[in-house]
Amino acid sequence: MQAFQDAFVAIVADAALRRRFRVEPDAVLDGFALDADARAALRGIPLDELERFARSLVAKRWHEVARIVPLTARVAPSLGERYRAWVAEHPAPVSLALLSPGAAEARRALPALHAALAADDAEARYAADLLAYEVIRATGGELRARYDLDAIAHEVARGLLSVDPEPAPRVYRFGRST
Numbered sequence: 001m002q003a004f005q006d007a008f009v010a011i012v013a014d015a016a017l018r019r020r021f022r023v024e025p026d027a028v029l030d031g032f033a034l035d036a037d038a039r040a041a042l043r044g045i046p047l048d049e050l051e052r053f054a055r056s057l058v059a060k061r062w063h064e065v066a067r068i069v070p071l072t073a074r075v076a077p078s079l080g081e082r083y084r085a086w087v088a089e090h091p092a093p094v095s096l097a098l099l100s101p102g103a104a105e106a107r108r109a110l111p112a113l114h115a116a117l118a119a120d121d122a123e124a125r126y127a128a129d130l131l132a133y134e135v136i137r138a139t140g141g142e143l144r145a146r147y148d149l150d151a152i153a154h155e156v157a158r159g160l161l162s163v164d165p166e167p168a169p170r171v172y173r174f175g176r177s178t
C-alpha cells in the first residue's frame with residue numbers, strides 16, 4: 001500500500017512525471033516498487049482525474065502559502081498564478097520541518113517567486129521585497145530590504161497600496177514563528 005501511495009503522490013505532485021506517465025506509464029511505474037495490482041490500479045485511474053486531483057493539490061498548497069503572504073498577494077495579483085506554475089514543476093519533498101505546511105512551502109518557493117516578481121516591471125517595485133518580508137517574518141531569518149517594509153506592510157494591511165515609495169534600506173531579523 002505504501003508503494004502505491006508513494007507512486008500516486010509522486011505522479012500527482014510532479015507535472016513532468018505526469019506528462020511522462022501520460023506517454024509511457026509503464027516506464028514511470030517501473031521506478032516504484034509496485035506489485036501487479038498496484039500497477040493496474042494506477043494505470044486504471046483516468047488521466048483527467050489525475051490532472052483534476054493535481055490541480056486541487058496545487059490549489060490547497062497555494063491557499064496555505066497565501067495565508068503566509070496576504071499582503072504580497074494583494075499588491076502582486078500574479079503571485080498565485082506564478083506559484084501554481086512553479087510548484088507544478090517543483091514538487092515538494094516529504095518534510096519533517098517544524099514549520100507549518102504553508103510557511104515551509106512559502107520558504108521553499110521564495111527564491112523563484114522573489115526573482116519573478118523582481119524581474120517583472122508590471123509588478124510593484126517593492127513586491128519582491130514584501131514577499132520576502134512576509135515569508136521570513138513567518139519562518140525566521142534576516143532580510144536586507146530596499147524599502148521600509150514595516151511601513152509598506154502597515155499601509156497595505158489598511159488597504160492602501162504604495163505607488164512609489166522612496167528607497168529606505170533596512171535590515172530585518174525575525175525569529176521563527178511557532
